Amino acid sequence: MDTQLLNNLKKLEQYLKERNLDLQIIHALIGKYVYIRYLYDRGILSKEWLVENNLNLDTVLSRKATLVGLLHLTEVLENRFNGAVFPLPPNVETIVGDEIVSLIASTFKGDDPISGQLHLDFEAYDFSYIPVETLSSIYEQFLHSQGTGKQVGAVYTPEPVADYLLCELEESKPLRSGMKILDPCCGSGIFLVLAYRKLIELALAQSPNFIKCPISAQGNQLGL
Incomplete structure (x- = not known):
């Protein structure tokens, strides 16, 4: 599809x-x-x-x-x-x-x-x-x-690259529920989406009742 x-x-x-x-x-x-x-x-x-x-x-x-x-x-x-x-x-x-x-x-x-x-x-x-x-x-x-992406500073980040950067960031600043996440050069939103997914995976690993208390992205994820 x-x-x-x-x-x-x-x-x-x-x-x-x-x-x-x-x-x-x-x-x-x-x-x-x-x-x-x-x-x-x-x-x-x-x-x-x-x-x-x-x-x-x-x-x-x-x-x-x-x-x-x-x-x-x-x-x-x-x-x-x-x-x-x-x-x-x-x-x-x-x-x-x-x-x-x-x-x-x-x-x-x-x-x-x-x-x-x-x-x-x-x-x-x-x-x-x-x-x-x-x-x-x-x-x-x-x-x-x-052909104007690089000229205006708009460069698409493939998902594997975004995922790799988040994994590298995990060593110095691990993602935790309640953190505010900022993407100052937000385009397609791939960084914020992957960060949100990682928070969900973390919550699922920690609590079997997570589905009853879902994480809210509102107010915690910001893109400019």
């Missing part, structure tokens, strides 16, 4: 580039859909919340998605979370049409963006279960395909 998603996103990127869409806009649109699907599949965009805000996700996630629908949801999310994620340019309505938005939405449903082959009615991807490694791979693809 993860390989199929990455392959289809690469195809989608290439298809849109060949139609002279700016790479920054392509990545903003793809990133925004990753963000929206993650919020929805994790239950953060509940049915009750959608109704309260007069939102119809069919205008964003279905094969009939529209730019108006995407921009409306984007505005509501920016107000809810007090900030923009993968911002689009102010003149996006003169650059991006409904056909591009619907193509991106259909790709996230599992359709092939090149051949147009449709996926079956069930969802091809469940972002509530897609591992952080896959999300990190998407992040890496966006940075390095533009």
Whole structure:
């Protein structure tokens, strides 16, 4: 599933580039859909919340998605979370049409963006279960395909390297429950995710009742 998603996103990127869409806009649109699907599949965009805000996700996630629908949801999310994620340019309505938005939405449903082959009615991807490694791979693809990562100090850290550094840190500053963990150059969040996993492993080893008292990452893990 993860390989199929990455392959289809690469195809989608290439298809849109060949139609002279700016790479920054392509990545903003793809990133925004990753963000929206993650919020929805994790239950953060509940049915009750959608109704309260007069939102119809069919205008964003279905094969009939529209730019108006995407921009409306984007505005509501920016107000809810007090900030923009993968911002689009102010003149996006003169650059991006409904056909591009619907193509991106259909790709996230599992359709092939090149051949147009449709996926079956069930969802091809469940972002509530897609591992952080896959999300990190998407992040890496966006940075390095533009070739500007090193210029702006944004360099993707592969999981094995992040894990190795945490193991080295363990000798001088062992992880303990209740510690505050800071990643001052946070990108994909791989350091924070692995640190959180190590805290969970530590708690599991120390207490069989850990599942009843889970560790909270809120307030203890910070990324800049």
